[in-house]
Amino acid sequence: MGESKRVLVIDDEPDLAGLIAIFLKVANFDVVSACDGKQALQILEQITPDLVFCDLVMPNMNGIETVRAIRSDPRFRSIPIIMLSARGSDLDVERALLAGANDYIIKPFRGADIVAVARKYLEEQPDDALILANRA
């Protein structure tokens, strides 16, 4: 069996970050969590993840700023970044994609959606963004 893919989860809500980590770990991903953009950048000095989930609304350094900072580093230009947010307007999605995110998941999400998106970007290399709407 190959080495587990590593996923960085950036979310200021520890319960949500923990939830995403559980779903991913059950699906055999290796998970590292950061509580905000600044911590994420510090972690990225030490490790290179295969994929990033990043919350949009965070204090100090929001998701857009975090994605731009990650993309500004040549080492991380091709890492898939998936934005997470309760906000799902066309404008929010557009801003995230323009900042450099590859995809957008609207909260609340299902665990199966998180795993499906991770697999899609780490195993299938999709061409188009897959926007997963709130199923509520």
Place this chain on the structure above:
Amino acid sequence: MHSFLQIGHEHTASLAALINLEATGSGRGAGAQEMPEEAAIHIAPETLDTLASVISHDLNSPLSAVIGYADLLLEGYTEPLTPSQREYVQTIRENAQRVLTLITLLSDAIKMARGKLIPELQPIEIHQILKQAAREIAEYLEARKQRFCIQEDESVTVLVDLQRMQRVLTLLLRFIAQHIPMGQEIFIDVIPPTADEDMVTIMVRADVSAVSEMGEAVQRRSSTPLQLIIAQAFLKMHGGQLRWTPSERASEIVVIKLPANPELLAAS
């Protein structure tokens, strides 16, 4: 220009007052109840934008966590649940989902009132929405031994934001089912537009004594139910209206009016 959120002894907050943002001489929105000045909180329109944003993020996030962890338990990520544990977790999830729907609609209503969110109007057959609403609360109705009987004489289309109107009508019908005594049939009549009025009328009714009991139960509450506030706000923003009418002598519970699809009017 100020909007006016009233918090008083009756804890009544009218979203209709929030929607009407024009200041009058007293600084109160149209339709506002008279409240002691010291009990009133004035909220600037810009603050409403922040409120909508806060609602959609700060309340959504913990609810998403509740729903997510409930799903963890229900979908077998942990040890199998006993039947009663499963029932309890499903109850937790359903109630969290209900609150999430309420706050999402509340946030959307504020954004629409502020012009920050435009409804996506499309012609929809009204029976489609009503039947879907009944389906979504089918388990709840079964537990209460209730049934919605939807009149189906002719096809009638309305011009609405389908996703949001679906949620609003589901919310409203569930509220009605919750307050009507168990074991009742609840009738929904759909009246097409007439020569005098280009609105589709939806009348929800039940047995007179059941409606009377329901009216008393709702009256005893210390505040206008949020479901009614939200439904009224969305219907108003669609150019429609909601009239809550339970009384001692009539079978009518609520009368809803929605704009008919203009093509329907042209064809008639």
